[in-house]
Amino acid sequence: MSGKVVALCGGVGGAKLALGLSHVVPPDDLTIIVNTGDDFEHLGLYVSPDVDTVLYTLAGIGDPVQGWGLAGESWNFMAALERLGGETWFRLGDTDLATHVERTRRLRSGDILTAVTDALARRLGIACAVLPMSDDPVRTVLDTDEGLLDFQHYFVRRQAVPKVRTIRYDGAAKAAPSSAVLAALSDPALAAVIICPSNPWLSIAPLLAIPALSDLLRASGVPVVAVSPLVDGRAVKGPTAKLMVELGHGVSAAAVATFYGDLVTGHILDDSHAFEADAIRETGAHVTVMPTLMTDLDTRIALARRSLDFARQIAHLGVRGSDV
Amino acid sequence: MSGKVVALCGGVGGAKLALGLSHVVPPDDLTIIVNTGDDFEHLGLYVSPDVDTVLYTLAGIGDPVQGWGLAGESWNFMAALERLGGETWFRLGDTDLATHVERTRRLRSGDILTAVTDALARRLGIACAVLPMSDDPVRTVLDTDEGLLDFQHYFVRRQAVPKVRTIRYDGAAKAAPSSAVLAALSDPALAAVIICPSNPWLSIAPLLAIPALSDLLRASGVPVVAVSPLVDGRAVKGPTAKLMVELGHGVSAAAVATFYGDLVTGHILDDSHAFEADAIRETGAHVTVMPTLMTDLDTRIALARRSLDFARQIAHLGVRGSDV
Numbered sequence: 001m002s003g004k005v006v007a008l009c010g011g012v013g014g015a016k017l018a019l020g021l022s023h024v025v026p027p028d029d030l031t032i033i034v035n036t037g038d039d040f041e042h043l044g045l046y047v048s049p050d051v052d053t054v055l056y057t058l059a060g061i062g063d064p065v066q067g068w069g070l071a072g073e074s075w076n077f078m079a080a081l082e083r084l085g086g087e088t089w090f091r092l093g094d095t096d097l098a099t100h101v102e103r104t105r106r107l108r109s110g111d112i113l114t115a116v117t118d119a120l121a122r123r124l125g126i127a128c129a130v131l132p133m134s135d136d137p138v139r140t141v142l143d144t145d146e147g148l149l150d151f152q153h154y155f156v157r158r159q160a161v162p163k164v165r166t167i168r169y170d171g172a173a174k175a176a177p178s179s180a181v182l183a184a185l186s187d188p189a190l191a192a193v194i195i196c197p198s199n200p201w202l203s204i205a206p207l208l209a210i211p212a213l214s215d216l217l218r219a220s221g222v223p224v225v226a227v228s229p230l231v232d233g234r235a236v237k238g239p240t241a242k243l244m245v246e247l248g249h250g251v252s253a254a255a256v257a258t259f260y261g262d263l264v265t266g267h268i269l270d271d272s273h274a275f276e277a278d279a280i281r282e283t284g285a286h287v288t289v290m291p292t293l294m295t296d297l298d299t300r301i302a303l304a305r306r307s308l309d310f311a312r313q314i315a316h317l318g319v320r321g322s323d324v
Numbered sequence: 325m326s327g328k329v330v331a332l333c334g335g336v337g338g339a340k341l342a343l344g345l346s347h348v349v350p351p352d353d354l355t356i357i358v359n360t361g362d363d364f365e366h367l368g369l370y371v372s373p374d375v376d377t378v379l380y381t382l383a384g385i386g387d388p389v390q391g392w393g394l395a396g397e398s399w400n401f402m403a404a405l406e407r408l409g410g411e412t413w414f415r416l417g418d419t420d421l422a423t424h425v426e427r428t429r430r431l432r433s434g435d436i437l438t439a440v441t442d443a444l445a446r447r448l449g450i451a452c453a454v455l456p457m458s459d460d461p462v463r464t465v466l467d468t469d470e471g472l473l474d475f476q477h478y479f480v481r482r483q484a485v486p487k488v489r490t491i492r493y494d495g496a497a498k499a500a501p502s503s504a505v506l507a508a509l510s511d512p513a514l515a516a517v518i519i520c521p522s523n524p525w526l527s528i529a530p531l532l533a534i535p536a537l538s539d540l541l542r543a544s545g546v547p548v549v550a551v552s553p554l555v556d557g558r559a560v561k562g563p564t565a566k567l568m569v570e571l572g573h574g575v576s577a578a579a580v581a582t583f584y585g586d587l588v589t590g591h592i593l594d595d596s597h598a599f600e601a602d603a604i605r606e607t608g609a610h611v612t613v614m615p616t617l618m619t620d621l622d623t624r625i626a627l628a629r630r631s632l633d634f635a636r637q638i639a640h641l642g643v644r645g646s647d648v
Binding site for chain 2: 043044045070073074076077078079080081083084085086094095096097098099101102104105108119120123124
């Protein structure tokens with residue numbers, strides 16, 4: 001499509017579509033804004049898991065099986081750290097560690113996260129823009145039956161086992177989008193925003209919890225298309241379905257649509273959720289149905305292309321309206 | 325020998341004798357005080373090269389060929405850091421890195437270097453005491469024909485190529501020995517101090533530059549035995565000989581003895597420097613001659629045993645006196 005594209009993205013699932021988009025949209029026209037609500041300091045290092053997943057995926061060096069981390073990773077650091085009695089619940093590969101060490105060093109030297117991320121992306125040969133959602137700290141904290149848990153403690157240390165009652169995005173209310181995010185979302189050439197099929201509550205909500213960021217999305221006047229993360233009533237990966245039940249939403253594409261509300265003007269449902277399309281259309285949003293499972297590069301590119309086609313159709317029809 | 329033994333130690337050469345001592349002296353009776361003048365912060369990590377060389381050597385996990393670092397090390401972190409444009413002149417192995425990360429984390433959490441070193445030593449199964457010379461920062465800085473260089477920049481980055489004019493031990497005048505060092509050197513059961521064959525100017529001088537530490541050595545009343553680092557007019561490893569020339573001392577065991585002055589009561593010379601023994605004896609110090617090249621564990625143990633024998637003889641004869 002002509003015009004610029006912004007993608008909002010979390011980790012594994014979102015990065016797959018971001019990769020597809022990077023094959024379809026010219027690099028100068030593509031900006032990927034990434035959740036940093038999962039960022040944390042671990043072992044004295046600043047770790048930015050979703051940003052790294054996006055960087056590694058776009059650079060073609062990610063682990064193709066687990067979807068995060070690096071292909072061909074070695075784990076000698078972790079083994080040595082275990083021998084020394086260090087904390088080993090969050091697994092940092094030897095190669096991955098270089099990213100955290102270099103990012104931390106640059107942040108300590110006074111660089112902002114946006115600049116550090118950009119430098120890493122350039123070194124990894126990524127041509128499009130990858131932007132952390134903010135240079136201010138936003139931290140996703142879960143209130144669970146095991147008490148308040150920081151995101152990584154919930155997600156990695158406790159393997160998403162605790163039952164979640166509510167989710168907070170600490171710092172979001174005071175956080176500002178970076179100037180690069182502001183520029184991307186207020187660019188007159190912006191033609192579409194794609195919300196990748198990341199977990200809406202864990203990966204996309206932290207972005208939307210930044211007031212100026214969701215205000216910009218609403219004010220953009222361009223189609224905002226969300227790809228539902230649900231296939232066959234489950235998330236492809238991760239605790240989305242379990243979390244939806246715990247939060248009282250039920251596991252449905254309609255619940256995702258309700259969560260996004262009028263911020264999203266077009267919903268892409270997987271074929272397996274076609275039965276929900278009419279109910280969502282009744283809310284006034286556009287809906288289309290297609291295969292959303294991304295098993296290889298071809299399916300990622302296909303979903304990216306069809307997502308942009310859908311956004312283009314919405315633009316022609318008006319951002320709210322009838323079936324597409 | 326009965327009684328407690330303190331060894332003063334730098335990196336590679338010193339660690340070999342420290343290992344020998346650890347096989348000869350009961351662990352509760354052996355304290356190894358290690359130079360921290362080479363410590364530096366690199367990539368945001370607190371690196372303590374001499375302490376690590378001693379720890380790895382005593383734990384039996386050191387690289388037997390290069391004498392520093394870990395056996396079977398892998399270098400995937402460095403390769404990844406290079407890809408990201410990070411600083412790679414100081415080589416940090418994947419396994420070694422765990423030591424720096426864990427040490428840095430503990431220091432940042434408020435532990436003192438002595439406590440962190442002790443915890444690492446315990447985890448690595450080391451039974452004797454390994455003490456950094458001070459918890460205060462002392463930094464060896466070299467004034468060279470390329471300007472002022474911090475130790476690692478001189479030693480590693482510039483491979484000891486610059487010509488050294490003078491050496492400073494920044495912070496030493498204000499540094500205090502740790503309470504553990506004070507206790508070891510003022511222990512009534514102390515029977516001998518062994519100065520390992522480390523570079524006197526680079527590895528031992530930083531310890532002696534701490535006023536309270538050299539005062540304690542002088543006041544100890546026990547034999548202080550220095551093993552000369554010179555074999556065949558050269559250091560076994562490292563820039564000792566080159567440095568001695570640059571500092572105007574000439575390369576001789578006598579120059580080492582002159583440098584240590586009356587702080588050292590007994591000198592052990594390598595067989596190849598037997599011709600220097602009489603000249604050093606004329607200064608009033610005890611001198612003995614033996615093979616000092618440590619090529620394997622047996623020769624390390626042998627040198628340790630003979631060093632202690634020499635100290636015992638000196639104790640019988642009086643700390644200053646005639647030939648032994």
